[in-house]
Amino acid sequence: MNIIYAADFGIVPGHHTDYPARIAALVRSLAPRTTVKFAPGLYDFLGGAQTVHRRVSNSEQAAQLKAAVLLQNCRDITLDWQGAVLLFHEDLSPFMLLECRNISIENLSFDWAVPLSAEGTVVHSNHEFVDVMIDSALYPYTVRNGKLLFLRENEKPAALFAALEFDASTLQVRAGAGDTFPRVSASLQSAGLVRLTGDFKVPPLVGNVLVLRHGARIHPGLLADNCTHIQLSHIHVRNTGGLGMLFQFCEHIDICRVVFAPALDSGRKVLSGHDDGLHFSNCRGKIRVENCEFRGLMDDPINVHGTSVRVLEKLSDTVLRCAFIHPQSYGFSNWARSSDEIAFLEHKTLAELGTAKAVSYQFCENSEKEFTIEFSGPVPSALCPGDALENLSNTPSLVCRYNHFGSCRARGLLVSTPKPVLIEHNLFESSGSAILLAGDANEWYESGACHDVTIRNNTFANCCTSEYQFCYGVISIAPEIPYRSQNQKFHTNIKITGNTFLANDRALLYAHCCGNLVFRGNVVFLSSRFYSTPFTNIRDCSCPVIERNEFTGTVLSLEKVRAMFNSSGR
Structure with a gap:
């Protein structure tokens, strides 16, 4: 393994507009099997981002994406930042890996000088309005025509579109407050004080912290597209403007000691990422996530899924015209490859009608949403327009262990893949369901029936305290099946054993249309929020x-549960 030093290419800590250009020159010089060592310190990226055209899963699409560190068609490279801090001043992806193999990135943190979301403190509240104190030095803003606009560096002002309340004493999402913030109009009361007027069904409590959400999810903190063998370790993600880290059409991903948490030394209290933490879309091979931590995210810490598409028309016995339907996921040039195994789904029941091998896949003229796909044999005769396809080859296995899922918006871990899934020795403090097994072909088009899931030796501490979509229990097995077919089971072989639950007023397990479900040997303690409720809610399971x-x-306290987890040898 060769070792080179970034300083030899003029890349040293400081404040520069041309870091991206210097890094690009370094990357062009790299031979395989090279480790690049960056000197520790602050790298203040003042501009100069590189641009590429790329469609990004589960995000708003832009004509061009911006990247600070871009690796394309690279092999066997390690970037060791040795504890450096990267600071940014525009909406971009700090790291972008395209068509790369065997890349390691380690030992750094990254942040924005002006965060891409904001915080405020509630100083007065009732059902009609909320007064919020906002530090304009940390979060520059203005109020114009009834809108609260945040002034992003080098970007257009972004309007407030939602807010999430955190308990100031626990720094957790306030129980019962998730996704209850209404549409509001804004008025400036005095310097630093903004009044938000609306129909507050759940008025925020005085002294609590509001995360004030603004801006579109365009740039992931890290984007890896069509890569294989990616390793990330010892990275602190302090903020992002979109998904935290997105891996799409990648194979074999290893993530260890990656932390999504607020930059407390920058005056923030609860806010970290704009959306999800780790998002895996249409991946293959093995995914391993170990010893990571997630706090203050505005969407799910981990999501693993494929993308299903809608059948529009049978062009012949072996050729279909199809379309990407969800507006945040389309334009994928490699959704299907030759010899990929494609499943045909009846969209109302999600019943599988059969499978076939793909022969060719290409976009229709002047479209990134419609495409034709040819198969090696005839498609099922029962397949109709409106039904769906999913790519069974674009499905990974997952090992998720020794992670701390702290308080974030929505759920903890979403999994939709038929390959083996092992979830063990994690601590969940999710404000919604800790684990969701979903899957659908009608709304989100996030595909993947689960057929081998083991959930064991985890601790679930007072989860599911707020209402979010599909959160019917601490563990929620909730596929979206519009019309249930008798005896049909969507998810199968789910084993939930040896876990510890700190129970509140929600079911520990909700399961719908599941076969071979085991819930055995779990221990249930009570939290201070416990009320009498059924511990399981089972529907249409065999x-x-x-x-x-x-x-x-x-009754067990959350502090005791955390101490038990931290002493478990993770």
Whole structure:
């Protein structure tokens, strides 16, 4: 392994407009099997981002994406930042990996001088309006025509579109407050004080912190597209303007000790990322996520799924015209490759009608949403326009262990893949469901029935305290099936064993249309929020096994649960 030093290319800590150009020159010089060492310190990126055209999963699409560090068609490279801090001043992706193989990035943190979301403190509240104190030095803003506009560096002002309340004493999403913030109009009361007027069904509490959400999700903190063997370790993500890290059409991903958490030394209290933490779309091979931490994200910490598409027309016995439907996921030139196994789904029941091998895949003329796909044999005769396809080859296995899912908006871990999934030795403090097994072909088009999931030896601490979509229990098995077919089971072989639950007023397990479901040997303590409620809610599942679970009746504090997790040897 060769070792070179970034300083030899003029890349040293400081304040520069041409860091991206200097890094691009360094990258062009790299031979395979090279480690690049960056000197520790602050790298203040004052501009000069590189631009590329690329469609990005589960994001708003832009004509051009901007990247600070761009690697394309690189092989066997390690970027060791040795504890450096990267600071940005525009909406961009700090890292972009395109068509790369065996890339490691390690030992750094990145942030924005002006965060791409904001915080405020509630100083007065009722059902009609909320007065919020906002530090304009940390979060520059103005009020114009009834809108609260945040002044991003080198970007157009971005309007407030939602807010999330955190308890100031626990720094967790306030119980019962998730996604209850209404549409509002804004007026400036005095310097630093903004009044938000609306129909507040759940008025925020005085002293609590509001995360004030603004801006579109365009740039992931890291984008890896069509890559294989990616390793990330010891990275602190302090802020992002879109998804935290997005891996699409990648194979074999290893993530260790990546932390999404607020930059407390910059005056922030709860806010980290703009949306999800780790997002895996249409990946293959093995995904491993270990010893990571997620706090203050505005969407799910981990999401693993494929993308289903709608059938528009049968052009012949072997050729279909199809379309990407969800507006945040389209234009994928490699959604299907030759010899990929494609499943045909009846969209109302999600029943699989059969599978076939893809022969060719190409976009229709002047379209990034419609395409034709040819198969090696005839498509099922029962397949109709409106039904769906999913690519079974674009499905990874997952190992998720020793992670701390702290308080974030929405759910903790979403999984939709038929390959083996192991979830063990994690601590969940999710404000919605800790784990969601979903899958659909009608709304989000996030595909993937689960057929081998093991959830064992985890701790679920007072989860599901707010209402979010599909959050029907601490563990929610909730595929979107508009019309249930008798005896049909969507998810199968789900084993939930040896876990510890700190229960509140929500079901520990909700399961719908699941086969071979086991809930065994789990221990249930009570939280201070416990009320009498069924511990399981099972619907249309075949012969579920629920046995040998221990309900202690003991009240356990969250602090005690955290201490148990931290002493577990992770």
